[in-house]
Amino acid sequence: MLAHRLDGIPPTIFTTMSALAARTGSVNLGQGFPDVDGPPELIAGAVEALETGHNQYAPGPGVAALRQAVARHQQRHYGIELDPDTEVVVTTGCTEAVAAALLGLVDPGDEVVVLEPYYDSYPAMIQMAGGVRRPVTLRGPDFRPDLDELRAAVTPRTRFVLLNSPHNPTGTVLTREELQAVADLAIEHDLVVITDEVYEHLVFDGREHLPIATLPGMSERTLTLSSAGKSYSVTGWKVGWATGPAELVGAVLAAKQWLTFTSGSPLQPAVARALDERPDFPAQLAAALQDRRDLLCAGLADAGLDVHVPEGTYFATTDISSLGWEDGRAFCLALPERAGVVAIPTQGFYDSGAGRHLVRWAFCKERPVIEEGLRRLRAADLAR
């Protein structure tokens, strides 16, 4: 029993692989969640909110303190000015922001240009909205967008570009030139850009994340999505937001009110305080993650894998052809038994075959966890 709008959409790979990790006692380098929680003040803020009566429905667009803090965050980091009353809406994680944006904006038959590999909720939600995805494929070894392919993806039916930078799963951080190419297209063809920037602070080697909304002519046509989950290591809190012009934010709210009505009240003031009082936390997290990225990437290379070192996010990508494998899914299903480790096959994030031999590994784990995973991989026979 499944409605046609879900035809061909498999269960999310993250749930499948985390269940496999739990069942087999494997080291879980699959689903991206840290195994240490965010700053103690943040947790204390939530406890305080629970105990001081923040337990009934939040206002529809979100608790005012959080909308104001999100507006200050965009101003502090990027110089973006927002009216917290009309240009910010709080969502239940960025996943709901993606869902509400697509349901609120995309009409049946509208084409959405989207970077492939796509985070799995994008194709699911484009399809549920009746939209049509037009992929622009990021190919190894560098996983950069081909700008000619990008331009060729736009047709008279295209209305949206769905971006993700820093990009899950490849770790690509779009450069100013790449973003400018998207901006030029959007302006020329009157497209709206929906941009998922949840890894905005998790960039490495001195790189800077540039929101496309800051490019000339883009603030009026960009809906920016983010969340507290990655920046503050509270992925289970599901506190996200959408920001941008009032008419785009209004469309998100128009759909969101029928999805979750409002989002969890006590977590919102806590996130607001963390944004204002611990603006330093995400950069410290990124520095620690960079070390763990290096640890994981070196260890995966030692285990015989061909590693792509990411510029941002929680994830490194490997090509498993060097071990004689062609099918990442088969590799990942064999991995718990062979090595006691779980990773994510990337092929489900592609329509094309370009990801068949790719596997994603998370380094947002404590060093001993990564070291144990690597020890197991080194000890195992990974060859096909």
Ligand code: GLN
């Ligand atoms: N964003 C996380 C990842 O890519 C997981 C989120 C989820 O499980 N839906 O691993």
